[in-house]
Amino acid sequence: MKKIYLDYAATTPIDPRVTKAMLPYFSEKFGNTMSLHSFGQEAKQALEESREVVANLMKAKLNEIIFTSSATESNNLALKGIAFANENKGRHIVISSIEHPCIIESAKWLEKQGFEITRLKVDKYGLVEPDDVRKAIRKETILVSIMHANNEIGTIEPIEEIGKICKEKGVYFHTDAAQSFGKILIDVNKMNIDLLTTSSHKMYGPKGAAALFIREGTKIEPLIHGGGHESGLRSSTVNVAAIVGFAEAARICQREMKIESERLTKLRNKLIKGVLQKIKGSHLNGPPASAMPKALRAGPPASAMPKALRAGPPASAMPKALRAGPPASAMPKALRAGHPKKRLPNNINFSFPGIEGESLVMQLDLLGIAASTGSACSSEKLEPSHVLLAIGLKPEQAHGSLRLSLGRWTKEKDVDYVLEVLPKVVKRLREISPFKR
């Protein structure tokens, strides 16, 4: 049976070019970066070259990149490190309600240590309103942490605007870019970012490597103390092979980003359109894809519209779910302004009322399609995804959700196969369900 991997947001395979770049650093160039001899120097050089590549991809300086073992570690370092280094200024931190669990749990732990946390609400597309950030910042606020792109529904947050507000107010701004780094452009200076989390295994690099960008001059405390690696901010013998792989992965992403994101956007839109047309009651969670809500289509003349919109299907050909878009006034500013790029190029998240997500994922797996769900039964909490609840889904809608994330090896025929199989699977599960539609 052919197997189709559509869970690139969970992890990605290592690109063979990356594996090749890593190989010398296991048995041959194995030195400890802290050693003075040639073996150490060789490893140290590879480390610093890697740092430069990763720094380049976000327009940071060489000394502003700290390598860690995972995005979770980077996020822990960002939140706790800033909290402990700046508590004399204040003990208030602002996050969003749809952050990754490693931010949510770090914040919860800091709360127990006496810090105060504000969790910002998001709109129905998962967008944080920059003005809410402005209102939440107080004299005691030391950090704002809003993710760049959401891992479940692919929403790209207005971090440039948020960064500007934080800069005006003199508050550190951290963003978790684990899902976006290497997929969409990031410029830490233009976006006024003080700290940024990235991860290697989400961009075709190995697991066990990640980075935290820390702007020069930022006051931060390390969590791991020891031999003083990574400018004293992260002691631990450096995992050179993994970091070399991370850098090679970043190099490839930088080179291929534009073409790849256009290719994936096309595939993504085809899959979204197909599913909404074929499956009754299906709903796209998160920001709309290329086909925009009605209010926008009635907006500026075609010539003034971004190309992506002009190329959209005529209204009559559009699935009902899309035609019934929200009125312009209720729409987030960025969308009203006709911004077609508020969703990661590779993310899709559907809800299918009347079925449960885990059953759907297992049924698809039996047919060779690897997907994922934020559903309760996949976790021990028995409660639906906090992200889907935050964008206003009812628990029963959140339970019937499916995330498909595309990637470097996703082909059009894979999308066609999903479009052939998924409607059948949903229909079958609905037949078993007491809530037949």
Add this chain to the structure above:
Amino acid sequence: MPIYSKEIIKHFKNPKNVGKIKKPSGRGEAGNILCGDIMTLYLKIEKNEKGEKIIKDVKFETLGCVVAIANTSLLTTMVKGKKLEDALKIKKEDLIKRLGQPLPPFKIHCSLLAVDALKEAIYDYYLKNKLEIPEDLEKGHQRITKTKEELEKRYKGFQAFEKEILK
């Protein structure tokens, strides 16, 4: 090791006795949308020549996870043709044993739900026919009702939370 045993996957892929019974002798519901699993079980109960109550037919509908679907399917195959009193003796542990794999703690409640739906259907049958309800069945019914109410309360909490978010 795969996440689920062959037996679970077998029932999940081809669930037995799916559907409804028109005018059932008893109908039972268990689960709550909050935890993601809801099931309805229908029974057709007839007396045999000895006058014993027999489950002649059983059907189910489940909105739920893999284990929930597999469990209800398995349970229906276990009770079909059985005497009512024997069906009442089935415990969640019997299901788990038959599924051939130790379930993670958070999945055990899925097995309990299937058994609950069966007991509720039998309870419904007793009630409809004004039969004397055994003490255990009555106790079980009260526990199930209480859990439902508690979940409902939490669900209301969720709705309030939702409203706040949408504000």
